Amino acid sequence: MLDFSHMQKYTLSKPQLASVLFENAYEVNNPLLSRCIDGRYNNSDSLPGLAIQGADAGELALIFATANSCGFTLDMKQSLKALVETVGGVQNIQFHTDSHADQNIVLGGCGHIIQASLDLKSYNLTQEQVDFIKTQFGEMKKKGAVETVLHGSHEESAVVFIKGNFGVQPRFKLGGEDGGRAGMIFTFHNTFVDARHHILAKKLIELGSFELEGGLEEEYIYSMLFDTCENHLMETAKRLATGLPIYEVQFFESKNKFEIKDLGSVE
Secondary structure, eight states, X not given: OOOOTTOOSOOXXXXXXXXXXXXXXXXXXXXXXXXXXXXTSOOOTTSOOEEOTTHHHHXXXXXXXXXXXXXXXXXXXXXXXXXXXXXXXXXXOEEEEETXXXXXXXXXXXXXXXXXXXXXXXXXXXXXXXXXHHHHHHHHHHTTOEEEEEOSOOOEEEEEEEESSEEEOSEEEOOGGGTTOEEEEEEEEHHHHHHHHHHHHHHHHHXXXXXXXXXXXXXXXXXXXXXXXXXXXXXXXXXXXXXXXXXXXXXXSSTTOEEEEEEEEOO
């Protein structure tokens, strides 16, 4: 079980977040590659920019939950194939664990997958589907999928929704009157997630991953993926990030030009 009891009690203010963005915004090499919303990734210019709950394991979970909620006939293997083709091959599949977890347990350190496993009803998943995700990611690891091992305790101090074509590295150190305080942020990249879901919706239809009498439209599947993704994100946020402020960052033509909106806090 992941222990979030060491999470720092301070929260990031809007001016502090602006300082973080000036330091941590970066150009993303491949906007189809994902990472989890987890703030413990090491900062790097090669860090995947598409931040989504559970990385690609979370993506597969939301595909399954979308089918369940909409009453689609689901082919789990074809759904996985659609995801793999969307990201450009098994070598581009991303997932994570952490150093606190048993390294022999696939996804054993991913808080999102753990929470979904503990509350299948809220995430609209079945045990068979969760078991399939864990088994298949174990198999893909052997074939070159990228497993990242995260280290340290959770010290996230905000949830940040990102719009635009730049990524944000999650670890920061504040200067000036904040006394060099170090911390992390949870990040979710709306723009990259939405763009990938359009591609994924088309793949799911092409490969027969979803079926419904009367047929299915790409835009409808996209909209259902959007809704399920939001539901899964907030289910996990309210379990792991309660009380943290939520901000939306809109980037413009450069990484140093952005607008921050205060969206309240996680409840």
